[in-house]
Every structure is written in C-alpha cells, then in structure tokens.
Amino acid sequence: MPYPFLHRPRRLRMNPRIRDMVRENHVRLDDLVYPMFVTHRAGARNPIESMPGCFQLGVDQIAEECRRVQDLGIPAVILFGIPEAKDATGSQAWQEHGVIPRAVEAIKKTCPGLVVITDVCLCEYTSHGHCGLLDGERILNDETVEILVKESLAHARAGCDIVAPSDMMDGRVAAIRQGLDAAGFHYTPILAYSVKYASGYYGPFRDAAESTPAFGDRRSHQMDPPNRREALRQARLDQEAGADLLMVKPGLPYLDILRDLRECFDLPLAVYNVSGEYAMVKAAAARGWIDEKRVVMENLAAFKRAGADLILTYHALDAARWIQE
Ligand code: PBG
Ligand code: ZN
Numbered sequence: 001m002p003y004p005f006l007h008r009p010r011r012l013r014m015n016p017r018i019r020d021m022v023r024e025n026h027v028r029l030d031d032l033v034y035p036m037f038v039t040h041r042a043g044a045r046n047p048i049e050s051m052p053g054c055f056q057l058g059v060d061q062i063a064e065e066c067r068r069v070q071d072l073g074i075p076a077v078i079l080f081g082i083p084e085a086k087d088a089t090g091s092q093a094w095q096e097h098g099v100i101p102r103a104v105e106a107i108k109k110t111c112p113g114l115v116v117i118t119d120v121c122l123c124e125y126t127s128h129g130h131c132g133l134l135d136g137e138r139i140l141n142d143e144t145v146e147i148l149v150k151e152s153l154a155h156a157r158a159g160c161d162i163v164a165p166s167d168m169m170d171g172r173v174a175a176i177r178q179g180l181d182a183a184g185f186h187y188t189p190i191l192a193y194s195v196k197y198a199s200g201y202y203g204p205f206r207d208a209a210e211s212t213p214a215f216g217d218r219r220s221h222q223m224d225p226p227n228r229r230e231a232l233r234q235a236r237l238d239q240e241a242g243a244d245l246l247m248v249k250p251g252l253p254y255l256d257i258l259r260d261l262r263e264c265f266d267l268p269l270a271v272y273n274v275s276g277e278y279a280m281v282k283a284a285a286a287r288g289w290i291d292e293k294r295v296v297m298e299n300l301a302a303f304k305r306a307g308a309d310l311i312l313t314y315h316a317l318d319a320a321r322w323i324q325e
Contacts, residue, residue, distance in 0.1 A: 201276030262307025
C-alpha cells in the first residue's frame with residue numbers, strides 16, 4: 001500500500017511536457033550577446049588558444065561572421081578592438097578610423113539590424129596594458145575619463161548602438177553621458193560595467209585582446225572580490241549618473257551579486273559570463289569530463305534565475321543552436 005502522502009512534488013516532474021509547462025525561467029535568443037575580437041590585421045581569423053571556438057577577426061572578416069550570428073537569431077554583439085599600434089595614452093582608442101569604428105561601419109552595412117555594442121576601455125590600446133593613463137605606476141582617473149569620452153564618441157559617430165565602459169574609472173558614466181548628449185547622441189544608451197571585480201577569470205580574454213598589463217594588476221580600480229555592499233553602492237552611482245543598463249562581471253562566481261542588484265534596481269541587468277568561465281567549460285568538455293551542452297545551458301539558466309536580462313557569453317553561437325532545437 002502506498003503511503004497517503006499529501007505532497008508529492010514529483011507529480012510535476014514525471015512528464016516532460018508538464019515539466020516544460022511549469023518551468024520558471026527560460027533562456028531566450030533575445031537574451032544573448034556575443035563578444036567578438038576585431039583586429040586591425042586584414043584577413044585575420046586567428047584562433048584564440050585558451051578560448052576554443054573564438055577568433056580574432058580582421059575588420060574585413062567581422063561582418064561576415066556577424067551575418068552568421070544574426071542568422072542564428074542572436075540580437076547583439078559586443079566588440080573589443082586590437083589596434084595596429086599601442087602607445088602610452090592609447091591614442092588609437094579614439095581615432096575616427098580606428099579598428100572599432102571601421103568594424104562598426106562594416107557590420108552596419110552588412111547587418112543593419114544587428115545591435116552593436118562597443119566596449120570602451122584603454123587597456124587594449126595602451127602599450128602598458130593598463131586601463132588608463134599612468135603617472136608612474138598610478139592610473140590617473142580624470143585624465144583617463146576624458147579619453148574614454150572621446151573613445152565613446154568615436155564609436156557613436158561610427159554608428160554603434162550602445163557603448164559599454166568597462167574601465168571602472170570614477171565618474172566615467174556621467175562624463176560619457178554628458179559627452180554623448182553634447183554631440184547629439186541623446187539616444188545612445190550606456191551599458192555600464194558597474195560591478196566589475198578584479199578577477200582571475202579574465203586570463204584568456206587578455207590573451208585574446210592582447211591586453212595583459214605589463215606590470216601590476218587592476219586592483220586599484222576593479223572591485224575586491226569579497227565585497228558585496230560595495231557592489232550596490234557602485235551600481236547606485238552608475239544609475240544616478242544615467243546608466244541605462246547595469247552589468248555584473250564575472251558571472252558564475254557572482255550570482256549572489258546579480259541577485260542583490262535584481263532586488264535593488266529596476267534597470268535592465270546584464271551579466272558577463274567571462275573568458276575564464278568559458279575556458280573551464282571548454283577544457284573539461286574536451287576531456288569528456290562534462291557534457292558541454294548540459295553544463296552550458298545549466299549555467300545560462302542560473303544567470304536567468306539570479307535575475308539577468310542579458311547574458312554576454314562566448315557560448316552564444318552554440319547556445320542559440322541548442323535553444324532552437
Ligand atoms: C577590458 C575588459 C576585460 C574584459 C572585458 N573588458 C578585461 C580586463 O579587465 O582585464 C574581460 C572579459 C572576459 O574575461 O571575457 N577592461
Ligand atoms: Zn581595461
């Protein structure tokens with residue numbers, strides 16, 4: 001005789017159709033943003049060793065690849081530039097015909113419907129690999145912000161849809177907003193990397209973007225991993241400065257922070273599933289130690305459950321195929 005249990009949660013788990021009906025969170029194509037690396041090297045399609053499946057693409061290759069992204073139903077890409085020349089002030093970052101403006105123009109010509117987000121920082125453009133101008137070994141804040149404004153304007157003039165400052169300098173969101181408005185770009189949104197931790201998970205990205213700092217680290221501007229209240233403070237400042245979307249980065253180790261922001265803010269939230277998180281999944285999957293599809297979709301579901309609206313992920317192409325299946 002079965003027990004007369006009143007509650008049997010398994011009732012709703014037995015039938016796959018019913019499981020679908022009561023599922024609480026969904027990863028949709030519209031949630032995905034695909035990060036891409038654009039290099040000045042014409043014709044390049046250089047595989048990135050620590051990020052299997054990702055490439056540095058020449059400006060002439062990027063539009064082609066974006067067409068594939070768009071055909072998969074992914075609505076947006078975020079671009080990182082690798083310039084021809086680096087110098088102490090990152091001057092290529094705000095050149096009118098720099099690598100990012102040229103890429104944006106090429107993409108807009110081929111895929112006018114694709115949302116193009118541009119990362120705004122100096123570390124890919126400086127010879128020392130730091131996110132700002134230096135005085136000795138110290139990063140200058142306000143002088144750097146001025147350059148970030150110019151960089152944002154160069155991207156906006158080229159036709160990007162959203163600028164995404166990732167530098168973590170104080171006051172940059174307000175300054176960029178002011179700069180964009182003064183130039184007539186009142187409707188170019190800012191996706192602020194508001195809560196960006198000084199993380200070991202950025203390693204593979206720095207290979208990909210050729211942006212490893214020549215000395216020291218990024219702890220003087222990126223956040224200290226154990227801090228939680230500070231994340232809310234930082235997000236509040238960016239909201240008050242006019243950010244249109246907020247980001248938490250990295251993703252998986254900071255799901256608690258994502259949930260905190262979801263509960264305290266009503267702006268759309270993005271999460272960055274960063275290069276190191278991607279590399280770990282790819283490495284384990286390549287050895288047959290995990291089932292890649294299951295783990296990726298489980299990770300993406302975790303972001304939605306924690307409260308993300310948008311997910312920046314190198315898995316976007318695979319995820320789009322799996323979502324469509
Ligand atoms: C540049 C920037 C970084 C990432 C995005 N923008 C690297 C860094 O801060 O060193 C990391 C993204 C990733 O790891 O996938 N400031
Ligand atoms: Zn940087």
